[in-house]
Amino acid sequence: MPFHFSFREQLALGAYLVKWVLLTLPLGLAVGSACALFLWSLEAATELRFDQPWLLWLLPLAGAFIGGMYWTLGRSAEAGNNLIMDEIHEPGGGVPLRMAPLVLVGTVVTHLFGGSAGREGTAVQMGGSLASGLARWLPGIQRADVPTLLMAGIAAGFGGVFGTPVAGAIFALEVLVIGRMHSGAILPCLIAAIVSDQTCHAWGIGHTYYHIASVVPADSLSNLAPFNGFLMACTVLVGMACGLASLLFAELTHGVHGLFKRFVPSPLARPMIGGAIIIGLVYLLGTRDYLGLGVSSPDKNAVTIVSAFQEGGAHPFSWWWKIVFTAITLGSGFKGGEVTPLFFIGATLGNTLALLTGAPVDVLAALGFVAVFAGATNTPIACTIMALELFGGEYVVYFAVACLLAYLFSGHSGIYLSQRIGTPKHGKHPLVPETSLRAAREARAELRKQLAAERRRLRSSGDDPGGNPS
DSSP: OOOOOOHHHHHHHHHHHHHHHHHHHHHHHHHHHHHHHHHHHHHHHHHHHHHOGGGGGGHHHHHHHHHHHHHHHOGGGTTTHHHHHHHHHSOOSOOOTTHHHHHHHHHHHHHHTTOOOBSHHHHHHHHHHHHHHHHHHSTTOOGGGHHHHHHHHHHHHHHHHHTOHHHHHHHHHHSSEETBOOGGGHHHHHHHHHHHHHHHHHTTOOOOOOOOOOOSOTTOSOSSOOOOHHHHHHHHHHHHHHHHHHHHHHHHHHHHHHHHHHHOOOTTHHHHHHHHHHHHHHHHHTOOTTSSOOSOOSSTTSOOTTGGGSTTSSOTTHHHHHHHHHHHHHHTTOOOBSHHHHHHHHHHHHHHHHHHHOOOHHHHHHHHHHHHHHHHHTOHHHHHHHHHHHHOSTTHHHHHHHHHHHHHHTOSOOSOTTOEESSOSSTTOOOOTTEEHHHHHHHHHHHHHHHHHHHHHHHHHTOOTTSOOO
16 A cells, blocks of 8 residues: 655644644633633622622613723624624624723623623633734734634633633534534634633632532443433433523524614613613512522522532523523623523523433433533534533433434524524525524514515405404
């Protein structure tokens, strides 16, 4: 068999490696340091809110501050994650550097006063903003390299804020286009994510980790949990339910945002009204469990992500109320990410399904934790990898099934409207490839209007087979 070796090709590959190490090493250090500052600030703000419950009453004023800050300083940065995706798909004016401090301040203020939001969006926006700044500062950066650098910024932000560098790298490759991965950027994304994660640790910032009871016998020849038909059936149920929950979350959040923009013209008034609604819901339900991140709480009886891994750690509709609180918070103009609330929604939904089926609570909570995220972001591979980094590999088959089913049952929807449809999820879908989720939503809305108009016409003419003749 002939052996082919190209010295020139190996030199080119070595130069490629050196180039991206030199580019992504400072990016990872910068983004990791920004994530460390952000997580430290977020923890301090959350603790202060727990200590001073009266801060919730200032949530409308905090919303006005955030709205005014973006109106005066960051109109071009307000699109957030969608702006970064658009710049990767079709490079234009770049991502403004001021996006990083604006979203950091806005998110910390949101959490300090009780808004229900996450942290992934903030970290990704900081990563994309710093990557865009680096592309402008460094001499000799080719225009073709900018999208890859932005993807590395996404990976660094995600990996640093969650402590899951491999999932962060895969997420950056998978999130841009549904059904297709930008595998050519894997090396820069992985380097940036690992450096960011380690930088975050070097600053003394830790992450919350979760435990699932092992079912692998000590003398087993396999590291995987034994196959269990009942547990697989429960996994299928969780995956389908989480797909529908992620669809509900995405559409409700977009719908609330659209209603606020339509009926409340002032960008200052929108979050003020949203903050007032959040306060009303808190006192209507008599609980503050659905404020902030929801990861943990000093109240031992509170529903949190951590408590959802235990029997009795969630109420049957905890997942629904977190959807409502987060949709109102983000839809009205407060800042933060969606992913940690999605973790809460998935873990509590898994807890509820475990109660109904009798399946292990910790396993179904873990499945829900990653599956709702997979459905809402259309990233089943990244979410399966995240499950391995957070929970270990014993249940990898179940994680993969739950994430893929959630991805399928969420339909052509998602929290990132600039995400494009590379390959439709099923062959009969009429969408043209490369259509964005924003365009797909608009097309569906237009189709519904046309169908409604046609039904009205048929009813008025007496020809509607489903109605009564006029």
